[in-house]
Amino acid sequence: xxxxxxxxxxxxxxxxxxxxxxxxxxxxxxxxxxxxxxxxxxxxxxxxxxxxxxxxxxxxxxxxxxxxxxxxxxxxxxxxxxxxxxxxxxxxxxxxxxxxxxxxxxxxxxxxxxxxxxxxxxxxxxxxxxxxxxxxxxxxxxxxxxxxxxxxxxxxxxxxxxxxxxxxxxxxxxxxxxxxxxxxxxxxxxxxxxxxxxxxxxxxxxxxxxxxxxxxxxxxxxxxxxxxxxxxxxxxxxxxxxxxxxxxxxxxxxxxxxxxxxxxxxxxxxxxxxxxxxxxxxxxxxxxxxxxxxxxxxxxxxxxxxxxxxxxxxxxxxxxxxxxxxxxxxxxxxxxxxxxxxxxxxxxxxxxxxxxxxxxxxxxxxxxxxxxxxxxxxxxxxxxxxxxxxxxxxxxxxxxxxxxxxxxxxxxxxxxxxxxxxxxxxxxxxxxxxxxxxxxxxxxxxxxxxxxxxxxxxxxxxxxxxxxxxxxxxxxxxxxxxxxxxxxxxxx
Amino acid sequence: xxxxxxxxxxxxxxxxxxxxxxxxxxxxxxxxxxxxxxxxxxxxxxxxxxxxxxxxxxxxxxxxxxxxxxxxxxxxxxxxxxxxxxxxxxxxxxxxxxxxxxxxxxxxxxxxxxxxxxxxxxxxxxxxxxxxxxxxxxxxxxxxxxxxxxxxxxxxxxxxxxxxxxxxxxxxxxxxxxxxxxxxxxxxxxxxxxxxxxxxxxxxxxxxxxxxxxxxxxxxxxxxxxxxxxxxxxxxxxxxxxxxxxxxxxxxxxxxxxxxxxxxxxxxxxxxxxxxxxxxxxxxxxxxxxxxxxxxxxxxxxxxxxx
Numbered sequence: 001x002x003x004x005x006x007x008x009x010x011x012x013x014x015x016x017x018x019x020x021x022x023x024x025x026x027x028x029x030x031x032x033x034x035x036x037x038x039x040x041x042x043x044x045x046x047x048x049x050x051x052x053x054x055x056x057x058x059x060x061x062x063x064x065x066x067x068x069x070x071x072x073x074x075x076x077x078x079x080x081x082x083x084x085x086x087x088x089x090x091x092x093x094x095x096x097x098x099x100x101x102x103x104x105x106x107x108x109x110x111x112x113x114x115x116x117x118x119x120x121x122x123x124x125x126x127x128x129x130x131x132x133x134x135x136x137x138x139x140x141x142x143x144x145x146x147x148x149x150x151x152x153x154x155x156x157x158x159x160x161x162x163x164x165x166x167x168x169x170x171x172x173x174x175x176x177x178x179x180x181x182x183x184x185x186x187x188x189x190x191x192x193x194x195x196x197x198x199x200x201x202x203x204x205x206x207x208x209x210x211x212x213x214x215x216x217x218x219x220x221x222x223x224x225x226x227x228x229x230x231x232x233x234x235x236x237x238x239x240x241x242x243x244x245x246x247x248x249x250x251x252x253x254x255x256x257x258x259x260x261x262x263x264x265x266x267x268x269x270x271x272x273x274x275x276x277x278x279x280x281x282x283x284x285x286x287x288x289x290x291x292x293x294x295x296x297x298x299x300x301x302x303x304x305x306x307x308x309x310x311x312x313x314x315x316x317x318x319x320x321x322x323x324x325x326x327x328x329x330x331x332x333x334x335x336x337x338x339x340x341x342x343x344x345x346x347x348x349x350x351x352x353x354x355x356x357x358x359x360x361x362x363x364x365x366x367x368x369x370x371x372x373x374x375x376x377x378x379x380x381x382x383x384x385x386x387x388x389x390x391x392x393x394x395x396x397x398x399x400x401x402x403x404x405x406x407x408x409x410x411x412x413x414x415x416x417x418x419x420x421x422x423x424x425x426x427x428x429x430x431x432x433x434x435x436x437x438x439x440x441x442x443x444x445x446x447x448x449x450x451x452x453x454x455x456x457x458x459x460x461x462x463x464x465x466x467x468x469x470x471x472x473x474x475x476x477x478x479x480x481x482x483x484x485x486x487x488x489x490x491x492x
Numbered sequence: 493x494x495x496x497x498x499x500x501x502x503x504x505x506x507x508x509x510x511x512x513x514x515x516x517x518x519x520x521x522x523x524x525x526x527x528x529x530x531x532x533x534x535x536x537x538x539x540x541x542x543x544x545x546x547x548x549x550x551x552x553x554x555x556x557x558x559x560x561x562x563x564x565x566x567x568x569x570x571x572x573x574x575x576x577x578x579x580x581x582x583x584x585x586x587x588x589x590x591x592x593x594x595x596x597x598x599x600x601x602x603x604x605x606x607x608x609x610x611x612x613x614x615x616x617x618x619x620x621x622x623x624x625x626x627x628x629x630x631x632x633x634x635x636x637x638x639x640x641x642x643x644x645x646x647x648x649x650x651x652x653x654x655x656x657x658x659x660x661x662x663x664x665x666x667x668x669x670x671x672x673x674x675x676x677x678x679x680x681x682x683x684x685x686x687x688x689x690x691x692x693x694x695x696x697x698x699x700x701x702x703x704x705x706x707x708x709x710x711x712x713x714x715x716x717x718x719x720x721x722x723x724x725x726x727x728x729x730x731x732x733x734x735x736x737x738x739x740x741x742x743x744x745x746x747x748x749x750x751x752x753x754x755x756x757x758x759x760x761x762x763x764x765x766x767x768x769x770x771x772x773x774x775x776x777x778x779x780x781x782x783x784x785x786x787x788x789x790x791x792x793x794x795x796x797x798x799x
Contacts, residue, residue: 130761133550154764158551252636252645312635313656314745324637449763460746465658 088381090118091142093135095128097339101401108397109385116381136160143382147202147371149185149195149443150451155371156188156201157445157490162372163199167383174391175200181365181438182207182407193483193490194284194444202369203386204407205398207435208334209363211270213355214322214341214425215329217348219244219255228329228352230361230430234274234300237329237355241310244328257310259321259330260301262462264454264475265441267331270364271297273439274357279454284444284483289454289476290469296358298468302461313463322349333366337425338404344424351425353434363431365438367407404428446486453478544770554767561771571772573747574755575779581666581751582730589670590722593677598711600678601685611682615675622672626739629668630655633740655741658748665736665749673729677722684718685711713796720795724787731780752776 096102099122106120121142123131129151135141147155155161168175175183182204189198215228225240232240241257248254260267269279277293280286288294304311312321320340322330325347337351354363370389372382388394391408399406399415406412417432442451454475461471519526544561546554565571596614600607617625632639633654641651652660688711696706712719734753737743743750743758752772760769 133761133764137550154549154551160551250645251650313653446763452758452762456744456746459744463656463658463745465746 088116088378090116090144090378090381090385091121092118092144092385093121093123093128093132093142094146095125095148096122097124098402105389105394105397105402109388109394112388112393113381113384116378116384118385141373141375143373143376143378144385145371145373146205147186147369149367149369149441150447152186152195152201152369152371152443153188153193153445153447153490156199157190159374161201162374162376162379163201164203164372164383164386165200168200171383171387173387177391177409178204178407179207179365179409179412179435179438181435181440182367182369184440185365185367185443186369191491192283193446193486194280194442196440202371203390204367204369205389206368206403206405207407207412207438208366208368208403208405209431209435209438210266210333210366210441211331211354211363212334212337212431213329213331213352214336214349215352216322216325216327217350218325219328219347221348227350228355230353230356232352232355234355234357238304238308238310241304241329242308245310253309253312254326256312256321256327257329258304259327259332260304260311261331262301262305262314262455262459264458265364265366265451266333267301268294268298268454268458269442270354270362270439271300271357273362273364274354274360276357276359280442280483284442285487287450287476287479287483289457289472289479293359295468295472298458298461298472301458302468302471305462306464314459334405334431337428341424349424350427351430352427353430361434363434363438364441365435366441368403444483444486445490446482450479450482450486453482540770540773543767544774546767548766549764550766551764557767561768562775564768565771565775570747570750570755571752574750574752577662577747577749578731578733578751578753580662581669581733582727584663584666585669585673585730586723586726588666589673589726590677590719592670593674593722594681594715594719596674597678597681597685598707601682611679614678617672617674618676618679620672622735623739625668625672626736629664630740633664656745658746661741661745661748665733665740668740669730669733669736673726677726680718680722681715684715688714714798716795717797720787720791724784727783727787728780731776731783 092106094102102122103120106118110117121131128146132145141160147161152161167173183200184196186195186202186204187198187200188195192198213228217227220227223244225243228237228240237258243257244255245253245257246255272279272294275293275296277291277297278288279294280288305313320332320336321327322332322336323341323344325344331354341349354361370386372379372386376382385394389398391411395406395408395411399408399411404416406416413432417429419429421428457466457471457475457478460466460474461468466474543554545556545558547557547560548554600611600614635641635651635653635656638654640654644651654664655661692710692714693706696710701709732753733751734757737749737751737754738757741749743754753776756769756772756776759765759772
């Protein structure tokens, strides 16, 4: 064996040892601290009991509701942030569309609170959650994070978020002045997978409708058709959409009557509520996608594309079709009103109440919020920020410049839903009442996965690959499978 | 006369002889890069292997579940769909992309005025970002208003609905990918073509070979090592396609363009199923490894090395 070969062999052995060491380092993440938490579990049991009926012992079945408190050991997400010495240094993580305005908010806070300086860590939505996950895994968690309703259960389950109810009570914070649904969206308790009840894990920061109804005023003016109003229902919408869909002699559609997103959350689920139904049972153990209101809703949506042909097929478009000026009406998220559509200058546009379904008119509410991470060493300072950014000077700035879909009613009504708005959409005040009565989102554990599964089926139906009945059936099957996983993970 | 150690070293054992000392110096030189490779490449690779046997949402410790991720994969309809989509993409992109790159390289191998400019033009997409290219092509594919639909309409042809159609969405992505990768492969083929000695063509001409026979009997065999390289790299790149799908279609419509890399991304970063995503990554790794090994075995039949 040559000396060179001997050296190489030893070097290879050394590299392997280093590789193993590297693997060990890479596999190290946040050190969990187990914590015992209590959860209330309610179960319905049918049992046979012997009862005296008309003097004769008989075995009868009775339904009993059993409520018990179970203890569960949860691996707590622990932050490794050391306690700061001297002035408090807050770290805020936020997903943003306009970093400049977000930085102004941080600068305003720092000017008002020199003893609690804040550092803002901003990222676009697409990369924000990857960053937060990495920070949590690495034990470097911000004090306050921008929380989405989609993920609140995931983080609250791991005890990663602070329950702010005690702070609200301590400071008599006016949580009752927030749109109710925006607060319910961030309530969750152990023993269930869906939001709606339990401790409050985040302070609502936005209350945005995912199915806002927009219309092109210039097209309506040109055709001499009155603008949409709250008398409109699905039939009226379809009739006007047909009247406003213009086709050239070569078969090309020059103007579309309606744009509908092929998305479960943004159209199928709201249409289901409007048809008097739900997409899930109360506990979210089962999908109700095959129920009559749900299939009715999906059929209506599919007909826009396949039968009535008032909607273009969904496809990736760099420019939202509504902005081209060739679409008369569209459903889209609230955020388009305050971001993308503000660039429209070639035609007039506004919003109207969404047309009423067979049973009622109702919108869904998507919300964001600020959460204090449970491992934060600056809880009081973080709470001061939450108050400041909700009902105080920070909230005033946010509602005007960052997020007009604000959940705190006094500020929202002062700016966003003011009846004397000069900038479009001038009729935004219509949504004040609608948001007050909005349906809560079906946010639960594994939300992103089952929302995606349901949306795939909407796509399949809209492009004609499946009938609405087939799509609803497959949606129910796939969603139920994901819900079962979620129940196993979050309840056991 | 043999050299002997200097007087002051006689009787003392030298720490290293020359060969060992040189080897040690060499390894020391590569140590910084090696350490970086070990800690930031091999470390995560071994870590993800471990994670592939766990259930982990990043917010708590990984939970060991053994082979459940791997066995569950074959009952996962979306995984099967993504694998078939990825293979479909590869089967479309590789032969057409390779053939087109070769054809362009042969055309630009002529000594004509302007070929240098054309070579530059064809190569330009290769230096552009994949995301920028994908964004641009979404505009081209835009229904009714995109350039392709306008051209089709002008000649009286109907629009295939490109990215809105389950039949045409994947071919649309492939067309864009072929266009984007054309320049890079063209340059490689050009280098190969220019390394073929002219004597072979002269000899073929003397033997009475026509142009096609020269191409098939001289060019193709001598170019086969280059072709082998291009095909291997194209296949590996195609099996990992992600950026174009992410930007152009998001895996739709109705999962028609859902590739294994994009499905892996969704599981890991949208659905917080890091364990399952890791197992998908390893399956992809083994598929790529298997395909590459098969190609290396088959090369004996068609790749001709002059040496």
